[in-house]
Structure formats: C-alpha cells, structure tokens
Amino acid sequence: MVPSPALVGRAYDPSLPFNRSPSTDFEIEHVSASSPGRYARPLMRREMSAYADDEILQNSIARIIAAKARPFSVSGRIPVDPAHLTLFFRTKSGITHSLDFPIDVDYDTPPALDVLIAACRPHPLLEDDYADSESLFYPANLPLTTSLEIANHPILEAVRNTLFPTLPGGHYLNAVRDRLEIVTTGSHMGVQPPVGDTRVATIIVTLPVRYKGGALVVRNSEGEEEKFVVRGGKSGHMEWTAFLAECTSEVEPVQKGCRVSIAYAVHIKTFGPSGVQPDPLIAPSDYFLDQLAPIFNMMRGRMIAWYLNGDYGVNPADVLAETLVPYLKGGDSILYHAIKLYKLSPELRWTAGGYIWPVDRTVECGPEVDGSPYSGGRRTRRQPGVRGAVSTYGEEADEEEEIESLRYRVEESGAIPLSEADIVLLADKTMSGNISKERVPLVSAGELDKLVVNILLVVYVP
Incomplete structure (x- = not known):
C-alpha cells in the first residue's frame, strides 16, 4: 500500500520557500518570513487534503475489518426459473387458490394476487407510522405453501458458513417457514424488532414479483446498517437475504409494483443432548x-x-x-x-x-527422560540379541523396562x-x-x- 504523502518524510530543498524537517512519523513545515504567502497556501491545502484522504482510508479499513470479524447479514440468489414457482393458499372461505410467477403488476395483475392481498392483515404500526403506509402479512392460521423448498438449495449451508462459522460439529440449521409479507405501491414496512423466539437467524426470500424501491434495511444491535436492493421478478433466479435474530429489519417505500416475500425462521438442531441450543432429534427406545x-x-x-x-x-x-x-x-x-x-x-x-x-x-x-527411574532411552529395543536363553531373557527385560518407562510417563x-x-x-x-x-x-x-x-x-x- 502506498503511504499517504502527508506521512512520508522529504529531504530539505533550499529552492523551496520554506524548510522541511524530515521525520518518519510527522512532517513539520516552517514557513519562511520572506516567502510569499501565495506559495504556501496551495501546498498546505494539498497536505490537508492528503491527511483527510488518509483518515478516510483508515476509517474504511477499520470498518471493513470490523464487518469481516462478525458479519450479521448475507444475501444471495437461488438459481431457479421463476416460471417454475407456484404459491398455493387458502382463504377463510375455504377456497384454495394458486398463484403463478413471475408477475408484473403494471402489465397484468393476476386475480389470485388480489385475493391474497385481501386476505392479509396489516403489520402493527409504530407511533411515527401512518395508516396509509401499512405493510401486510398473511395470517399464520391460514394454509400456505410454495413449490419452492429451500432445503433443496445450499442456502442453509451458505448461512452457516457466513453467519455461524464456529458452530460445533453435530449441529445443523433448520429453516421453518414463518410468514408471507406484502408491501404494495406507496407502502413501507416499519422497523421489525427481534422476534424473541428460539430462532438464531431469519431468511427472507423475495418472490419474483416486479417492483421498484422497497430496499431491505438490516441493523444489528450496535446500530450498524446494511441495505439490500432486490430487483423483484428478474428472470433466471430469486434473491434471498439472511440476518441474525438480534437484528432489526425494515423495508423502504415501494415506488412501483408490489414486493412479496416469505420469511423463514432458522433454528439450530442437533442429534445429541448438548451444544449451543440442545434440541435433539433422537429418542432412545x-x-x-x-x-x-x-x-x-x-x-x-x-x-x-x-x-x-x-x-x-x-x-x-x-x-x-x-x-x-x-x-x-x-x-x-x-x-x-x-x-x-x-x-x-x-x-x-x-x-x-x-x-x-x-x-x-x-x-x-x-518425551523420554534419561533421569527417570525407568529410562527406556538407555537401550535400543530392536537391537538383535545373542541367540540362546540369554537372548530371550534380555528381550523380555527390555520390554518390561519399556512398559515401566511408559507407565512412569503416563503417571507423570x-x-x-x-x-x-x-x-x-x-x-x-x-x-x-x-x-x-x-x-x-x-x-x-x-x-x-x-x-x-x-x-x-x-x-x-x-
């Protein structure tokens, strides 16, 4: 990395209108009384600019190292053709509907989407929200399923490697569908606080309905913020975002179209009765x-x-x-x-x-110590002995001495x-x-x- 010019010592040049005191850490400028002020001012501006650039660089390095040390969110894509996705849901009337994708509400709004929106309920409002900006969610007591199964894609593995790199062996992540959320044109989703259940993370899969705006904003417990702009309805893939359970989330106003997403709660499971959150799947007979x-x-x-x-x-x-x-x-x-x-x-x-x-x-x-009561290092175990009874006795003595030496080391x-x-x-x-x-x-x-x-x-x- 090239150091900032403000931190590099320069040799004295008598042709300059001021003298420089070279230093490895600091550079001090002494302005000469006979030097015209019109020469010093532009140089000082350049030095101040160099200091400012160096401070920006150092702050950026510090932030990227902190973000790298403990990431709290991650996003990616699901390589699935949206045309192969279907959403099935049933309303209070008992009628089952199916919704095919991709959808562009500006071009053609499927009747099933209107039925889905009508069956939704508004999110609870905060004091600074307005009634005309409500976001919606599908009631948990009504049946809803999709032809997309995220377990068939390495999403959970990506979440584990990124957000839970130190998760012990014998543990794995399990995703349970939480709820479907809708943000229509002109609406936004207010700050959603941590749910407070046993989940360790949340995954949000954006369904292929075209919209503009509606960025997802995630903040961790320290106030750090990350923004994810999803281009709904883009052919060839679907996008997902995961963040830790301690984070809050909100959706900025949707300028055009309709933002439809499904949230999944991520839990830690294990086959044994110990670990971060013991919740074994096995049961002895x-x-x-x-x-x-x-x-x-x-x-x-x-x-x-x-x-x-x-x-x-x-x-x-x-x-x-x-x-x-x-x-x-x-x-x-x-x-x-x-x-x-x-x-x-x-x-x-x-x-x-x-x-x-x-x-x-x-x-x-x-290691073997010659000063121990039983020092196996004093003779070589595999030396060929003299034939005869003396040889047999010598080999047995060697083995006994090695065992006694090992016993001494084990006790030590x-x-x-x-x-x-x-x-x-x-x-x-x-x-x-x-x-x-x-x-x-x-x-x-x-x-x-x-x-x-x-x-x-x-x-x-x-």
Missing part, C-alpha cells in the same frame, strides 16, 4: 431405557463407565475427550442421550493400559489407575463389539510408535 434402569439402581453411589465404540479420528494429545460429545454417533450417541434423560451428568475421558486421565487433561506422555502426565479412580467398568465377558481406538504419537526407545487410547463414558450415579 423404551427397551434401551429399561435396560439402564436396573444398572443405575444397583450402582447407586458409584462411578460407572462404558467403552465407546466409534472411531472419531482425533489425536488425544491435542483435544479433550469431552470435545467429542457433539460428534458422538451410533450407539455412543444413544447411550449418552439416554443417560442425560435420567438427569445425570456423563463425561468423556481418555483411558489406556488401565489408566484414566482427568476430564480436563489430554494424553500428554511427554496426570493419569491414575482405574482402581484408584474407583470406577466400575461395565463390559460383558466377551467384550463384544468394537472399542474406540484413537492413537497418540509416542517416542519409545528412540523410535516413533503410537499409543492406542480408548474413550470411556463415565457417570456418577447418586
């Missing part, structure tokens, strides 16, 4: 819950644990086991959910070799034996089913190996 009841009754006052069965492809040295809760799948998710239904507090913990790590610790075994990392943790491991005698296996890179006897780590679901039964 009665049979599954009945098998848990006698276990809890017989294990009162004890800590119990199950092995998980799924492999989740994580490095236990980098993440806590508890962070896998949103990613639980299969029977692991069902068991976790069932325990939560009993109002208990399960937790996930790493385990290996009869040891278990605290819930807030990762599997950090650390904070892990304790399961027996000391007073945890009852619930497993059948045959150990049927797969057991989750995650792997931690481990340097042992000078070579790189992998320590196999399992996952335990631990819960205290009061």
Whole structure:
C-alpha cells in the first residue's frame, strides 16, 4: 500500500520557500518570513487534503475489518426459473387458490394476487407510522405453501458458513417457514424488532414479483446498517437475504409494483443432548431405557463407565475427550442421550493400559527422560540379541523396562489407575463389539510408535 504523502518524510530543498524537517512519523513545515504567502497556501491545502484522504482510508479499513470479524447479514440468489414457482393458499372461505410467477403488476395483475392481498392483515404500526403506509402479512392460521423448498438449495449451508462459522460439529440449521409479507405501491414496512423466539437467524426470500424501491434495511444491535436492493421478478433466479435474530429489519417505500416475500425462521438442531441450543432429534427406545434402569439402581453411589465404540479420528494429545460429545454417533450417541434423560451428568475421558486421565487433561506422555527411574532411552529395543536363553531373557527385560518407562510417563502426565479412580467398568465377558481406538504419537526407545487410547463414558450415579 502506498503511504499517504502527508506521512512520508522529504529531504530539505533550499529552492523551496520554506524548510522541511524530515521525520518518519510527522512532517513539520516552517514557513519562511520572506516567502510569499501565495506559495504556501496551495501546498498546505494539498497536505490537508492528503491527511483527510488518509483518515478516510483508515476509517474504511477499520470498518471493513470490523464487518469481516462478525458479519450479521448475507444475501444471495437461488438459481431457479421463476416460471417454475407456484404459491398455493387458502382463504377463510375455504377456497384454495394458486398463484403463478413471475408477475408484473403494471402489465397484468393476476386475480389470485388480489385475493391474497385481501386476505392479509396489516403489520402493527409504530407511533411515527401512518395508516396509509401499512405493510401486510398473511395470517399464520391460514394454509400456505410454495413449490419452492429451500432445503433443496445450499442456502442453509451458505448461512452457516457466513453467519455461524464456529458452530460445533453435530449441529445443523433448520429453516421453518414463518410468514408471507406484502408491501404494495406507496407502502413501507416499519422497523421489525427481534422476534424473541428460539430462532438464531431469519431468511427472507423475495418472490419474483416486479417492483421498484422497497430496499431491505438490516441493523444489528450496535446500530450498524446494511441495505439490500432486490430487483423483484428478474428472470433466471430469486434473491434471498439472511440476518441474525438480534437484528432489526425494515423495508423502504415501494415506488412501483408490489414486493412479496416469505420469511423463514432458522433454528439450530442437533442429534445429541448438548451444544449451543440442545434440541435433539433422537429418542432412545423404551427397551434401551429399561435396560439402564436396573444398572443405575444397583450402582447407586458409584462411578460407572462404558467403552465407546466409534472411531472419531482425533489425536488425544491435542483435544479433550469431552470435545467429542457433539460428534458422538451410533450407539455412543444413544447411550449418552439416554443417560442425560435420567438427569445425570456423563463425561468423556481418555483411558489406556488401565489408566484414566482427568476430564480436563489430554494424553500428554511427554518425551523420554534419561533421569527417570525407568529410562527406556538407555537401550535400543530392536537391537538383535545373542541367540540362546540369554537372548530371550534380555528381550523380555527390555520390554518390561519399556512398559515401566511408559507407565512412569503416563503417571507423570496426570493419569491414575482405574482402581484408584474407583470406577466400575461395565463390559460383558466377551467384550463384544468394537472399542474406540484413537492413537497418540509416542517416542519409545528412540523410535516413533503410537499409543492406542480408548474413550470411556463415565457417570456418577447418586
């Protein structure tokens, strides 16, 4: 980026009518008493203009960085031919109507559109609004549907990537049709405050009815504003706008035509009982819950644990086991959910070799230390031994020493034996089913190996 001329130091030039004091941060001008004023004034104007331009640039950079850090709205297009869209609705009289698109009310107004407008109700007015500028909405108690299903288009994925980039895994967005809104010629929609329900965002799809004006204005809680001008009825696509639930919205006056849009409420759903807004879709069967009841009754006052069965492809040295809760799948998710239904507090913990790590610790075994009581680094594990009985005894001694060294490193990392943790491991005698296996890179006897780590679901039964 080329720096502003007001911030660049310049060498002294005796031909100029004033002297310059070069500086890396500031430039100071000393006007000579013998210099004519007619030379200094234009130069000062240019310097002041440079300072003003630099301030505008810095303010623009600050605003774009702030907007990039936390966007509150996004818009896009649906690549659908408007001619394939049909709106179906039923009025109080019980008659069902269909409305085909695209529509140009200046050229031809379909009778079904007049019926739709007549069936609508006005939005509540604010004190500074006038009765002749009311916008309309279709009553929620009357049936209404369209041939457009936004779930068939990657709109929700775009909303998630833009407005919810940090949404944990195991969560997804679900859109529920809210209501249809109409703003006719000369009308506008006043400020619509946040709804206050469980939604996290709102999506507004503008139907292909041609109009002019009627820009959608969205403001966040800090007063920042974004304006979206939609050209209704343009062939080849339909336009949509999404904004966070904390934002307010309004529609500027429609100068010509009719603005028709459908609003969708966006909610966060999850398959598990934890997350930003726990609202699981799964429910364990009665049979599954009945098998848990006698276990809890017989294990009162004890800590119990199950092995998980799924492999989740994580490095236990980098993440806590508890962070896998949103990613639980299969029977692991069902068991976790069932325990939560009993109002208990399960937790996930790493385990290996009869040891278990605290819930807030990762599997950090650390490097080999020669000064430890069991230093596996003092001899090489895979050195070929001398044949005979002495060789066999030497190899076994090496393996035992490596195990003792690893046990020492595991204990140094904070892990304790399961027996000391007073945890009852619930497993059948045959150990049927797969057991989750995650792997931690481990340097042992000078070579790189992998320590196999399992996952335990631990819960205290009061």
